């Protein structure tokens with residue numbers, strides 16, 4: 001499978017500056033692509049477009065040549081830097097976790113999710129604990145691409161390593177393409193099969 005941004009231009013409103021201009025970007029389901037570049041260059045914006053959370057001002061996002069589905073489960077899923085913004089605060093963790101699929105106990109163990117946490121509210125977990133749920137809940141069989149926007153910034157180094165190891169293994173086994181947005185070049189080099197830098201539109 002292939003996820004493609006084709007000649008994508010984006011600005012947040014009519015008089016705002018262009019964030020992305022005529023951008024072509026492709027990721028294959030066997031790839032893990034690092035998306036790097038200084039702050040403000042549009043990495044998160046491109047992530048949102050790729051996951052269908054916003055539409056390009058011009059150009060298109062294509063999944064195997066077709067637009068992303070407008071209803072039902074989207075095969076392109078996104079994980080954010082701030083997990084507390086990505087969960088319903090009125091749902092207990094058990095419900096948050098099983099929103100899209102039913103992860104097996106082995107996955108929960110591998111993710112370091114403790115059984116007892118399932119009974120808690122999101123506000124009763126740390127950012128790192130919550131992030132493990134946000135990752136586990138999108139690893140279902142219908143996810144073909146995973147857009148990871150600075151997902152491990154709030155984790156300690158050991159947990160970071162564990163989670164990236166698991167994600168890499170999972171992505172390879174399930175042929176799930178990854179887009180890894182990060183400022184951490186060492187992480188990108190370790191995790192990714194290819195690295196792409198976004199251009200500086202102010203100097204074109």
Ligand SMILES: Nc1ncnc2c1ncn2[C@@H]1O[C@H](COP(=O)(O)OP(=O)(O)OP(=O)(O)O)[C@@H](O)[C@H]1O
Nearest residue numbers: 012016019037038039040041042043044045046183
């Ligand atoms: N909702 C929004 N409305 C208007 N402008 C926005 C919005 N979100 C982001 N921007 C602007 O778009 C530009 C790109 O932001 P984006 O978050 O995509 O960059 P980034 O490369 O991910 O940055 P960082 O590395 O700091 O996360 C920035 O100038 C930002 O101020």
